[in-house]
Amino acid sequence: MTDSPTQILDPTVGDAEQPSVPRPPRLEAMAGARMGLVANGKTHSEVILSRIAANLDARHGLGKTTTLTKPSPGRPVAGAELDMLAEHAMAIVAAIGD
Amino acid sequence: MLRFDKLRGVAHIDIADPWQAIEACYERGWTDGLPVVPPTAPLVEAMLGAGPWSGDEMLLDEPARGRRVSAYKAAVNAVMAGCLPSYFPVVGATLKAMSEPQYSLHAIAASTGGAGTLVIVNGPIRHRLGVHSGANLFGPGFRANATIGRAVRLVMLNGLDATPGVLDKSTQGWPGKYSACFAEDEETSPWEPLHVSRGYDAGQSTVTIFAAESGHNLLNHASSAPEQLLTTFTDSMAAFGSFSNGRSVVVIAPEHMLHLERAGWSREQVQEFLYENTWRSLADLRRGGKIEDGSQLADGDETARVHRGQGPDDYLVLVGGGTAGGHSMFFPSWSRSRGASFVTREIPT
Numbered sequence: 060m061t062d063s064p065t066q067i068l069d070p071t072v073g074d075a076e077q078p079s080v081p082r083p084p085r086l087e088a089m090a091g092a093r094m095g096l097v098a099n100g101k102t103h104s105e106v107i108l109s110r111i112a113a114n115l116d117a118r119h120g121l122g123k124t125t126t127l128t129k130p131s132p133g134r135p136v137a138g139a140e141l142d143m144l145a146e147h148a149m150a151i152v153a154a155i156g157d
Numbered sequence: 158m159l160r161f162d163k164l165r166g167v168a169h170i171d172i173a174d175p176w177q178a179i180e181a182c183y184e185r186g187w188t189d190g191l192p193v194v195p196p197t198a199p200l201v202e203a204m205l206g207a208g209p210w211s212g213d214e215m216l217l218d219e220p221a222r223g224r225r226v227s228a229y230k231a232a233v234n235a236v237m238a239g240c241l242p243s244y245f246p247v248v249g250a251t252l253k254a255m256s257e258p259q260y261s262l263h264a265i266a267a268s269t270g271g272a273g274t275l276v277i278v279n280g281p282i283r284h285r286l287g288v289h290s291g292a293n294l295f296g297p298g299f300r301a302n303a304t305i306g307r308a309v310r311l312v313m314l315n316g317l318d319a320t321p322g323v324l325d326k327s328t329q330g331w332p333g334k335y336s337a338c339f340a341e342d343e344e345t346s347p348w349e350p351l352h353v354s355r356g357y358d359a360g361q362s363t364v365t366i367f368a369a370e371s372g373h374n375l376l377n378h379a380s381s382a383p384e385q386l387l388t389t390f391t392d393s394m395a396a397f398g399s400f401s402n403g404r405s406v407v408v409i410a411p412e413h414m415l416h417l418e419r420a421g422w423s424r425e426q427v428q429e430f431l432y433e434n435t436w437r438s439l440a441d442l443r444r445g446g447k448i449e450d451g452s453q454l455a456d457g458d459e460t461a462r463v464h465r466g467q468g469p470d471d472y473l474v475l476v477g478g479g480t481a482g483g484h485s486m487f488f489p490s491w492s493r494s495r496g497a498s499f500v501t502r503e504i505p506t
Contacts, residue, residue: 065178067195070187070233070315072226080223102449133264133496135221157269 086150089119095148096124099132104156111152123147182237186320189310189335193237204232207242208249209505216252219317221263226252226316231308234315238308243286244301247338247364248308250504251276254366255309259498265368265491266319271327272368272491275406276306276338277475279352280362282504283340290340292479294408295333295372295486306336331371339477345411346476347418354424355501362504367406367473368497369488370399375407378483381416387427391434394465394487397445400437402464403490404471404499407431410478410485428469435465473499 086092096112098104105128112124125147127140132155136144144151178195182188194200205212205228212229219225228249235248255262255274265272278288289299297303313319321327327334343350352363373396377389394405409417409427417427439448440459448454454463466472478484490496 065173065175065195065197067178067181067197068201068233069185070196070230070237070311071318072224072230072316076227077225078223131261131264131494131496133221133261133268134258135263 089115089121091120091122093122093147093149094124095144095151096126097136097144097151097153098126098128099153099155100129101132101156104128104154107156108152108154111154115152122149187237187311187315189307189314191307191335193311194239196233196236200236201229201232203242204235204240204245205229208232208245210249216249216256217262217312217316218256219262219266220258222317224317226312230316231312234311235304235308238311239300239304240308241286241300241304244305244308246504246506247276247278247282247286247288247301247305248312250502251305251309251364251366252312254364254500254502257498257500257502260366260368260500261497262317264496266313266317267324267326268491268496269326269328270370270491270493270496271330271334272370272497273331273333273337274306274309275333275367275369275488276309277351277365277367277406278305278338278340278362278504279343279350279365280357280504281360282362282506283343288338288340290342290477294339294477295337302338303336306333306338309338310334310336333369333371337369339408341475342411342477345414345480347414348424348476351473351475352501355499357501357503362506363501364504365473365499365501367404367488367499368491369406370491372408372486372488373399375413375485375487376483377413381419383417383420383422384430386413386416387430388434390485390487391431394431394435394489395437397437397442397447399489400442400447400465401490401493401495402467403492403495404466405431405435405473405490406488407472407474408477408486408488409474410482411476411480412483413485414476424474425469427474428472431472431474432464432466432469436462439463467495 096108210228214228215225216231217226286301288301319325375390439457439461
């Protein structure tokens, strides 16, 4: 047996190879923040979302919340729904029910 | 060079430590649990060269997380899966099909339902590559079947980060997630090939993909009457465990197909029969606790029939399997609803 001269290639796809999506700035404060709530459309996702929203409101005093339930869990939020969230929400919490 | 080992009495080929390369892939989490072919540059170049795509062309596009996989990375994974270069056009066409929005790739990669991607191959390429459609077509023994589907899964693991228990939340999964690729037995089928029924020419080669849960055996050795045979099918297909309004793939065994052929049943008649007779009453579904809170069925009439799927076109039927035996197979869609469509795409040849 000799030392291997074989070079094997990396099959993974790193983040650097993906399209760059800029991250939004973090909220400076939660007090009064307008929150978007996105449920994935499966049973109970609204339950956990409403509890998260209630807890955040109790701790920080949120502004208006806007809720969106996706018609299909597998599809990203897009189009008019995305525009609506961008207009009305400063931050978004997504919940996955199952 | 082929050498003969006098001590062990076997022929062997001297290669500099291939196990080190295989173990290196394990250590980096690049495998599906089985050993992989170490992807060296010459092997990857040969794989890529067998398809029409440049290395930087994107073959897989998953929009929910914005993940994309290039042809070059797909070729690396196809080498690891054990594909011959001639298989790469099938792998690439499958990845392109999975990128269609109606396939809901992110859900399929992540869902607790544990979907496997069925890859059904039609057209002349079946014979050129040896994609098997006969005895044990879902089982072991056939390189094209085993490695094309495996390449697709390795791309999901390595390209989409579909790590089991992390992104891939499959509650249990099923063995078809290793590989689930087979061909239609177009020669045994009395019907037009599946891809022709979906708008392609018989001379074209295609993949048709479907996000499936594990197959269910449809056993009937006793009857040659189409209605009885297909009632065996619908009885299994209406079972609570997989009941949904989703789609279905039914692979009809040649022995069952012969009975349907002798009676003159068309594909459309079979689809119609399956849809019309795969149903449960609303009362039944309530008894089984299959109505979720908030469902539009919640307030319906107890005697109402709730069908599997939304119509005959939700039943994709084709022929495959060995010539002996009354065993057909039903693959339900993985989701509790209508999570993903059938997608057919031409294989570049």
